[in-house]
Amino acid sequence: MTGGRRGERCGWRWWRAVAACWFGLITAAATAAELDDVRARGELVWGADQEGGGPHVYVDPESPTRLAGFEVDLADMLAAELGVKARFQQGQWDRLPLLLGRAADCVINGIESTPERARDWRCSRPYFAYALQLVARRDSPLDSPEALAKEGPRGPWRVGVLTGSAAEIEMRRRTDLAVEVVGYDGTVDCLEQLRGRVLDAVVMDDCIASFNADRFGELRGIGRPFAGGTxxxxxxxxTPRLSAAIDEALGKMITDGRLKALYDRWDLAGRQQMLLLRDAAEVPPAQRGSLADLIRGALPLLLRSAGMTILLSVASFPLAILIGLAVAVGRLHGPAWLRPFLAGYVEILRGTPLMLQLYALFFLLPKVGLALPALVAAILGLAMNYSAYESEIYRAGLKAVPAGQFEAALALGMTKWQSLRHVLVPQAVRIVMPPVTSDFIALFKDTSVCSAITVIELTKRYSVLALSTGRIAELAVVTALLYLAMSWPLSLLSRWFERRLERRSERSQA
Amino acid sequence: MIEVDSLAAVRAGNRILDAVTLAVAEGTVTTLVGPSGGGKSTLLRCLNGLETFAAGRVMIAGHQLVAGDHPPRALERVRRDVGMVFQGFNLFPHLSAIDNVTLAPRIVRGVPPSEARGRGLKLLDRVGLARFADARPATLSGGQQQRVAIARSLAMEPRVMLFDEPTSALDPQMSAEVLDVIVELARGGQTMVVVTHDHGFARRAATQVVELVAGRVHRAGPPAEILTAAGR
Structure with missing residues (x-):
């Protein structure tokens, strides 16, 4: 938008950049860069999520343009070993492997060795040993990981984990525990919600827990770390040769003590790490199940998440309509002092991303003592965001009702509010039916943003299933079909409304 | 029933009404005539508070309106006793004819729905449209729509009826249908004020004719006197 205003040259440059990006994406997708490509390029592109936090990769609080973390140093050493420079590529943690062969040569970001990963990707030799740590508030009755077996005072313990992490896999696997597992996109988010009493506990890698110990003084590690890995x-x-070169480089760094020195520098118990790495067993790759078994297993989960998508839509949209209508009526007919506030409400909600609004509702409100459950925050966030758009539609609809209608109602002795309720609003509602229906379809698809605040709807379920099973394309087809099966009836409904309205206007012209 | 005293109205710096004084007795029909832009419609709309005025005073059906903004409660009380019929009908398009007629009695006066419907059907019968009770306005002719609009106003049992060029948007035949209804009302003793260009109607039904020119009462008197003297 702004580029276009700055003139044609700038617009042209912008288009060229977009074209280059697409070309780059397409060619990169064709074949993954092998060792020779990396050397020829002179760069090893490594994927990680800076939001994932320390001690792995995080934004240096003292100089926000700089990345810090032991994996940043590791990537630099590794690249130097390959004779190239390291370049960081940002990605969402649970989807980092999808960068491979497209935007990154390798992923270095606390990725735990699991049988599924060994099956779907090339895994290097282990470079770090972790164990899982239970974290709770200092005043929590939890005194050991074993205490999770019995329900807490408020029912099952609400335990936060990083989505896609070994902690999540472990906690979901443990059916013997009385826990409700909630997946987050970042580990710091988990700790914030634990501090805000939305969660009872968090399970995370021990190095992350101790890294954050100072910042979260009111939290403490509970019991000894358990269920470790590498x-x-x-x-x-x-990319067999790139993978072999990385293994060789890691081996060298272990033998000559550079890796131990790196861990000591980061206060990660270098000597103990070396002992653990020496003894670490190789994780065997998982067997790939048949497609039929996969779909049979995934379909109930996908259907349940589709139900969540529907619930989010049908709960939030009527609310959006009601708020939107109230705002529109208030702006056109309300008291003068109220109008600037309503205009501000609309501009703020239309001018900021839905994702940010959901974040504010879910992560910031607990800081002022108002902890909303994720589902409530999601429905409220969607409803408020869409109410801004609906209010503009209704405002246009109300203005489209001829002035004579209002006068006729007033002349009959109706009050302003009676005129609005019985004469103006019913006509405006009919006028705006088509755009409102199409907004409903838009909201229906926007529900996928709610995964950012731990609500697992269809898109999130797909991404979790796709990454854990490696059937990315097959499950994408199933998921897309489910979305279509839901939005198709909505499209039919909106067309039916439009036809009905057209017939009515034809009749009135006759 | 109506007393207008020294009424003045200003719109965008122009004097639309200037020292207008007139009186309408109960049970009589007054027609407002005169050239376009003379202030007829503005005067009519000042009578039920759809427009405000700068100076003067209106007494109508026992209510008083003074210069400046009117408090909403006072306006609602006036309008319950003063019905209005518009040039463009302004029927509610989303409601059937009978619902147009019964809406205000139900929500303003709190008449029970069945009673409102019974009275509404009688009114539709009176304007010759009983069999169109369930028709939407869009399916009715202009003349039929205006007759429904008259029934809608009568449903509030107003003490005064105001008509703002009720037949200007209609062809001669439809005009005749509507005028017959208005003349019938006049014979029934309904007090009314009618803005019209139709001198035939004025001769037929008016007790008093008021000619407004450039916002002033040019002449006023019985139709025979005013309309012949004007030579039109």
């Missing part, structure tokens, strides 16, 4: 560097399946 981190691995992922590369694309068709």
């Amino acid at each position: 981190y691995t560097i992922l590369t694309a399946p068709d």
